[in-house]
Amino acid sequence: xxxxxxxxxxxxxxxxxxxxxxxxxxxxxxxxxxxxxxxxxxxxxxxxxxxxxxxxxxxxxxxxxxxxxxxxxxxxxxxxxxxxxxxxxxxxxxxxxxxxxxxxxxxxxxxx
Amino acid sequence: xxxxxxxxxxxxxxxxxxxxxxxxxxxxxxxxxxxxxxxxxxxxxxxxxxxxxxxxxxxxxxxxxxxxxxxxxxxxxxxxxxxxxxxxxxxxxxxxxxxxxxxxxxxxxxxxx
Numbered sequence: 001x002x003x004x005x006x007x008x009x010x011x012x013x014x015x016x017x018x019x020x021x022x023x024x025x026x027x028x029x030x031x032x033x034x035x036x037x038x039x040x041x042x043x044x045x046x047x048x049x050x051x052x053x054x055x056x057x058x059x060x061x062x063x064x065x066x067x068x069x070x071x072x073x074x075x076x077x078x079x080x081x082x083x084x085x086x087x088x089x090x091x092x093x094x095x096x097x098x099x100x101x102x103x104x105x106x107x108x109x110x111x112x
Numbered sequence: 113x114x115x116x117x118x119x120x121x122x123x124x125x126x127x128x129x130x131x132x133x134x135x136x137x138x139x140x141x142x143x144x145x146x147x148x149x150x151x152x153x154x155x156x157x158x159x160x161x162x163x164x165x166x167x168x169x170x171x172x173x174x175x176x177x178x179x180x181x182x183x184x185x186x187x188x189x190x191x192x193x194x195x196x197x198x199x200x201x202x203x204x205x206x207x208x209x210x211x212x213x214x215x216x217x218x219x220x221x222x223x224x225x
Contacts (some may be wrong), residue, residue: 013202031211043156043201043215056212092156099144103155110183 004094004104012110021107024073025082025094028091032075033093033101034060034067043091049075082111113138113204118216126224131192133219135202136184143186144205145178146213151198160187192223 003020005024013019033048047057047067057067064083069075079086089108095101115138120218125131131163137145146161162169162185169176173192178185189196199220202211 033212042217045212045214048212095211099205099213100146100158100161101211101213102158103148105155 004092004102006090006092006104006107008107009105010108010110012112013082014112016081016085017111018078019082019109019111021077021090021092023075023077023092023094023104025075025092026102027073029094029096029102031044031095031101032069033095034075034077035090035091035093035103036088037106038088046077046090074097079109082109084111087111114142114204114214116202116204116214116216118202118219120219121217122220122222124224126143126220127192127194129224131189131196131221133187133200133202133215133221134184135186135204137204137214138180138183139204139206140180140183142204142206144211145176145188146203146215147174147176148201148203148215149198150201150218156201172197189221192221194223194225197221198224 007022031050034046036044046059049069052069066078087105087110091105091106093101118135141193148156149159150156162178173190175188199218201218202216206212
């Protein structure tokens with residue numbers, strides 16, 4: 001049963017520190033999405049890639065967030081510097097162009 | 113851009129009753145409508161989806177209906193069980209070639225024994 005994996009599962013850091021979250025999409029999926037989930041904003045799309053090329057990152061604060069896909073098996077989301085308002089659960093999802101998206105377990109980020 | 117509204121925000125039913133969650137969308141070009149179930153502390157899981165070329169799809173106790181003219185779609189759960197308790201999200205695809213989804217705000221379903 002193929003699944004999206006994410007690391008770390010939990011991260012507690014102090015304001016100003018760099019945070020890197022990693023995602024391994026399901027093998028063969030060509031589209032990768034990064035979402036942020038909070039109680040107030042629900043599920044927000046931050047960025048997504050197709051065939052490793054960034055298609056849309058309009059949901060990300062550009063000054064502090066960056067997303068990359070170094071290869072087909074790894075997607076990363078970085079926050080530098082982190083702020084308390086970045087505290088949320090960050091989900092990665094992968095899929096094919098047919099539309100289905102499968103979510104990873106998420107990274108729970110707490111910025112103190 | 114696409115906007116998805118979801119109602120109700122919370123829904124409480126007795127075990128065995130049916131539950132219905134409704135969503136409306138704004139982009140008439142949307143053609144893919146998935147539903148996700150998210151249990152506390154877990155990932156959203158795809159439970160059923162429908163494409164714009166059909167009006168209804170059923171999988172055991174869950175079904176989804178789509179009315180393209182009115183731009184709304186609904187999730188129906190029959191014979192609810194306590195393990196159905198979760199937050200349910202609807203979503204609609206945007207008018208791009210890469211199936212970006214816009215999510216509703218979620219419905220918290222509580223099934224009481």
